Amino acid sequence: MKQTNVIKVENLTKMFGDFTAVNAVSFEVKKGEIFGFLGANGAGKTTAMKMLIGISTPTSGDAQVAGFDVYKNPDDIKKNIGYMSQKFALYDDLTVKENITFFGGIYGLSRHQIKEKRCQLVEELGLQEVVNELVSSLPLGWKQKLAFSVALLHDPKIIFLDEPTGGVDPITRRQFWEMIYKTAHNGTTVFVTTHYMDEAEYCDRVSIMVDGKIEALDSPKKLKEHFNVASMNDVFLKLARG
Amino acid sequence: MSIKIEHISKSFKDVSALKDISFEVKEGELFGLIGPDGAGKTTLFRILTTLLIADEGMATVAGYDAIKNYKDIRNHVGYMPGRFSLYQDLTVEENLEFFATIFGTTVEENYDLIKDIYIQIEPFKKRRSGKLSGGMKQKLALSCALIHKPKVLFLDEPTTGVDPVSRKEFWEMLKRLQQKGITILVSTPYMDETALCDRIALIQDGKILEVDTPQEIINHYPKKIYNIKADKMYELILALNAYEHNHSIYPFGEYVHYTDKRGDFNPTELIQFLEGKGLKNISIQPTETTIEDTFMELAR
Known part of the structure; x- marks a missing residue:
């Protein structure tokens, strides 16, 4: 594995019975890259992502994530990545402070480190007023920004974001992407799925899955050139409609 | 008027969900209610479908008062909630028959209305609805909401x-339903879905x-928007944030949408500023306003 590739996937396959959800996909993701992982509903994105974060064992093929093998060291993968999804991110019935402390503890940070990280995070996100409020009382956009920061508490090498901005208002959605840019700028790799095609344009490279296979993988610019269309939305429509 | 909403307000404890x-x-x-999660879209839908009573104001749907004539409204509207709410243990076919029966009609009577949509899931009519894929559930839910030929x-x-x-296909389906004379109120958080x-x-x-046509809403936008691009x-974004004359800076795909505080904005001056910040391959071009630009300007 080259030093600069933090994800390396070769012929990764997952079958459920005789259904092939992920069909021999291969790709690499570089350090500090923003990698967009797109596909229609049911194309196999979630299944592929579950294998990469070490919670689902592949049927065949190889994958190295953050330097660890998905078969041999799934627990080391979990320690070295962050994960955030729209569906599950934070505990609604814990306060902002309690969530940070809880996740800091899970990731094995010391009390001192947790306190330091918490102060820094609360300051950066401007959450001083609501630090002792229940997370359930926060607007969705704040929750998502907090969840993102919490997933980065342990300085992971890679952060996986599963539709992080679904339903979020357009201003907050852009603030969220500024956080993504900053994270990538600081050297953390960002692996992100989205249904917003304008967000696909923000990625350094984008892969598009169709029926379990990766049908396209390149920078948004090159994909648009290749398919001779003006936007990523058109690239997506062309590919996914077959 | 098919739907009339007048000064509706609704609060839940100390949260004000709808304000006048x-x-x-x-x-x-075909009317779109566009806004992010938590904007109040679902609360308004629940008031209009008589599942919730407003604190203040009044509403009529298909000519019926949402409070006094709530039973008439229920007979004349179709409602597809955000969360899948069909009977997961009934098959596709059974769900459809169930909804037809409770509205006192039959599947055959209004089949032409749902044919386009139902035909796509008909091969799975013996499957329990809980076992359908997301797209198929959506088509079944729409068929069930239509089976009594709502106004x-x-x-x-x-x-x-x-x-x-699938989103594009769904909107094409709505456009065809509209042509059959049904009034449609649809909510979405996707700003690009307003075109239809x-x-x-x-x-x-x-x-x-x-509230207006998508084109008029765009026309009301007060500023000239520029697409700005650079190598990094x-x-x-950081450099534009530091530029004292910026009015708004929003990433839009491969560009940043930029508006300036001044009436006489000079791109050359901004290019020099950005070059001074070490950026390369800078381009600044006027661009068209989108609904999303307008939304963000109004929401500031």
């Missing part, structure tokens, strides 16, 4: 979490920001 909302939907209109159809975020291909609506209402934090996106 008023607008009208004309008969046969008004309420669709609460039918395309949330749905990929762009006759008129839209932009909603945020329980308040209506604007993150550095470009």
Whole structure:
């Protein structure tokens, strides 16, 4: 594995019975890259992502994530990545402070480190007023920004974001992407799925899955050139409609 | 008027979900309610479908008062909630027959209305609805909401979490339903889905920001927008944030949409400023306004 590739996937396959959800996909993701992982509903994105974060064992093929093998060291993968999804991110019935402390503890940070990280995070996100409020009382956009920061508490090498901005208002959605840019700028790799095609344009490279296979993988610019269309939305429509 | 909403307010404990909302939907209109999660879209839908009573204001649907004639409204509207709410243990066919029966009709009687949609899931009619894929569930839910030939159809975020291909197909389906004379009120958080609506209402934090045709809403935008591009996106955003004359800076795909505080904005000056910040391959071009630009300007 080259030093600069933090994800390396070769012929990764997952079958459920005789259904092939992920069909021999291969790709690499570089350090500090923003990698967009797109596909229609049911194309196999979630299944592929579950294998990469070490919670689902592949049927065949190889994958190295953050330097660890998905078969041999799934627990080391979990320690070295962050994960955030729209569906599950934070505990609604814990306060902002309690969530940070809880996740800091899970990731094995010391009390001192947790306190330091918490102060820094609360300051950066401007959450001083609501630090002792229940997370359930926060607007969705704040929750998502907090969840993102919490997933980065342990300085992971890679952060996986599963539709992080679904339903979020357009201003907050852009603030969220500024956080993504900053994270990538600081050297953390960002692996992100989205249904917003304008967000696909923000990625350094984008892969598009169709029926379990990766049908396209390149920078948004090159994909648009290749398919001779003006936007990523058109690239997506062309590919996914077959 | 097919739907009339006058000064509707609704609070849950100390959260004010809707604040003095008023607008009208004309008969046969495809009307979009556009706003993010938490804007109050679902609360308004529940009031209009008589599942919730407003604290203040009044509403009529298909000519019926939402309080006094709530039973008439229920007979004349179709409602597809955001969350899948069919019977998961009944098959596709059984769900459809169930909804037809409780509305005192039969599947055969109104089959022409749902044919286009139902035909796509008919091969799976013996499958329990809980075992369907997301896209198929959506088609079944729409068929069930239509089977009694409603005058008004309420669709609460039918395309949330749905990929762009299926979203496009769904909107094409709505356009065909509209041609059959059904008034449609549809909500969505996707700003780009407004193009097929006759008129839209932009909603945020329980308040209506604007109601008009998509084109008029775009025309009302007060500023000239420029597409700015450079070799490094993150550095470009930081640099623009540091530029004292900026009015708004929003990433839009491969560009940043930029507006300037001044009336006589000079791109050359900004290019020099950005070059001074170490950026390369800078381009600044005037661009078209989108609904999303307008929404963000109004929501500031």
